[in-house]
Amino acid sequence: MRKLRIGVLDLASKGPTRALWARVMNANLASIMPQVVAVWCEKAGHDVSFICYTGFEDLSRELPKDLDLMFIGAFTESALLAYAISARLRAQGVVTVLGGPHARCYPQDAQKYFDYVLGFTDEAIIDDVLRDCSSHAPLGIRLSANRQPTLLPGVRERWGFIESTLKKAPMIKLVPMLASVGCPYTCAFCIDSTVPYQLFDTNVLVEDLRFLLTKFKRPLVGWHDPNFGIRFDDLMNSIEEAVPRNSIDFIAESSLSLLTEPRLQRLKRNGFKALLPGIESWFDLGEKARTGIAQGEAKVQRVADHVNMILRYIPYIQTNFVMGLDADAGPEPFELTKQFIDLAPGAFPGYSLLTAFGEAAPINVEYQRENRVLGFPFSFLNNNGAMNIRPKNYSWPTFYQHVIDVTRYSFSRRAIMRRIGATNAFIPKWLNVVRAVSSEGAGRLRYYSQVHQHLLTDRTVRDYFEQESDILPAFYTQQIRQELGPMWDALPEGALHHDPYAYMKSQEGYRPVAAAAGG
Numbered sequence: 001m002r003k004l005r006i007g008v009l010d011l012a013s014k015g016p017t018r019a020l021w022a023r024v025m026n027a028n029l030a031s032i033m034p035q036v037v038a039v040w041c042e043k044a045g046h047d048v049s050f051i052c053y054t055g056f057e058d059l060s061r062e063l064p065k066d067l068d069l070m071f072i073g074a075f076t077e078s079a080l081l082a083y084a085i086s087a088r089l090r091a092q093g094v095v096t097v098l099g100g101p102h103a104r105c106y107p108q109d110a111q112k113y114f115d116y117v118l119g120f121t122d123e124a125i126i127d128d129v130l131r132d133c134s135s136h137a138p139l140g141i142r143l144s145a146n147r148q149p150t151l152l153p154g155v156r157e158r159w160g161f162i163e164s165t166l167k168k169a170p171m172i173k174l175v176p177m178l179a180s181v182g183c184p185y186t187c188a189f190c191i192d193s194t195v196p197y198q199l200f201d202t203n204v205l206v207e208d209l210r211f212l213l214t215k216f217k218r219p220l221v222g223w224h225d226p227n228f229g230i231r232f233d234d235l236m237n238s239i240e241e242a243v244p245r246n247s248i249d250f251i252a253e254s255s256l257s258l259l260t261e262p263r264l265q266r267l268k269r270n271g272f273k274a275l276l277p278g279i280e281s282w283f284d285l286g287e288k289a290r291t292g293i294a295q296g297e298a299k300v301q302r303v304a305d306h307v308n309m310i311l312r313y314i315p316y317i318q319t320n321f322v323m324g325l326d327a328d329a330g331p332e333p334f335e336l337t338k339q340f341i342d343l344a345p346g347a348f349p350g351y352s353l354l355t356a357f358g359e360a361a362p363i364n365v366e367y368q369r370e371n372r373v374l375g376f377p378f379s380f381l382n383n384n385g386a387m388n389i390r391p392k393n394y395s396w397p398t399f400y401q402h403v404i405d406v407t408r409y410s411f412s413r414r415a416i417m418r419r420i421g422a423t424n425a426f427i428p429k430w431l432n433v434v435r436a437v438s439s440e441g442a443g444r445l446r447y448y449s450q451v452h453q454h455l456l457t458d459r460t461v462r463d464y465f466e467q468e469s470d471i472l473p474a475f476y477t478q479q480i481r482q483e484l485g486p487m488w489d490a491l492p493e494g495a496l497h498h499d500p501y502a503y504m505k506s507q508e509g510y511r512p513v514a515a516a517a518g519g
Contacts, residue, residue, distance in 0.1 A: 013055030077382035105358035119144025228252035304343035346422030352383035411441035
């Protein structure tokens with residue numbers, strides 16, 4: 001195999017930005033798999049240039065010259081930027097590869113713009129791409145392993161790529177780690193709901209934590225596990241074996257069902273500073289929230305009590321909700337969320353609009369069969385830019401009015417002040433305020449209000465939402481043009497539109513192009 005000049009691009013932003021929250025956090029949104037791919041490519045003997053794009057770089061300057069091959073990792077909200085970059089590079093003769101969540105969720109669409117589209121990716125898949133390394137048109141080759149890899153390069157092996165990314169973070173410097181993949185819960189909307197849970201080799205975890213103490217006085221680690229702590233004792237035993245107690249700060253996403261008081265005490269002793277549990281719904285998913293069959297007000301009270309207990313041990317908690325689930329009807333779900341805000345004022349509420357990400361979850365086929373999925377451009381599919389599923393029990397204007405109401409309540413001056421008062425540590429207080437007054441609070445409230453107003457006054461918007469027209473309203477086209485900035489001109493023809501029913505068609509006889517590279 002000849003020695004290749006390879007670029008690896010991790011898209012942590014969907015376009016140029018100057019937002020304060022993005023400046024603080026985007027470098028900390030780096031993904032692990034692009035770093036892993038870079039390690040595997042170097043191991044295979046190739047020259048690798050790695051970039052984490054945070055929205056503050058000039059891509060025309062940052063992208064390496066004279067490449068043979070470019071790997072791009074992207075979430076769906078960054079897909080259009082990935083498509084534009086790929087188009088520009090392919091015109092220069094560069095072979096392009098897409099991996100990450102978008103490649104798994106929308107493979108048929110991505111095949112039109114990349115030479116390779118990767119699903120589950122292990123070292124053997126990367127070796128296949130490196131051996132073949134040729135252009136494929138009009139449709140790229142779709143490759144996927146049978147399952148998630150059982151072993152990944154750890155922090156020590158990825159350090160050069162981690163370090164170059166953390167240099168872009170002005171204050172908070174979050175080291176990404178992964179102890180497990182998959183999830184035992186079956187949330188219908190989640191990409192991990194069908195991925196079998198597996199814990200990685202804890203010996204690598206021990207080595208990586210010890211290594212980090214040679215690089216930072218007090219490291220900050222963000223666990224990328226879909227649900228940290230499924231094998232709680234194994235993980236905590238490894239952490240306690242690796243480093244002195246409370247010498248590293250940790251952030252993890254977990255479920256309330258795992259966060260018993262004895263476990264919270266142990267997490268506190270070992271430096272856990274932030275937890276992000278999913279509550280999702282007041283009328284569904286009780287197993288994940290450890291509330292059993294309790295619904296409505298009974299579930300609100302139990303969850304609020306649990307969250308307040310967590311805050312006695314962990315200084316920062318974000319509680320995650322999904323708005324627009326089929327179990328919701330009328331104003332009650334939103335009013336119950338307001339009650340929760342009052343009962344657990346120290347929690348920062350993270351709201352997501354129900355979104356069907358292509359092939360991410362089996363339930364998406366059902367939404368498509370019911371003709372409820374809208375073809376919003378990928379830039380808006382980030383859980384808040386657009387809800388691409390027609391609500392089962394709301395009209396669009398009514399739904400957005402409820403979303404506006406609960407968002408305004410959650411980030412009102414009163415709620416912000418109560419959140420400050422209920423938070424003990426300085427940095428969590430500061431984070432809560434910055435998030436509330438920036439894009440996640442006040443910014444979303446402005447945006448939802450604009451969407452609601454357009455639904456009431458702009459027929460092109462209402463017709464699009466009601467699936468009476470597939471012509472994208474100017475309101476959305478203008479946003480994409482602004483977000484892509486200089487890369488707008490490189491966007492391939494047709495990229496603003498995708499088939500929102502491709503998953504259903506693939507299940508009912510459609511056969512996408514697929515082949516084994518190098519086979």
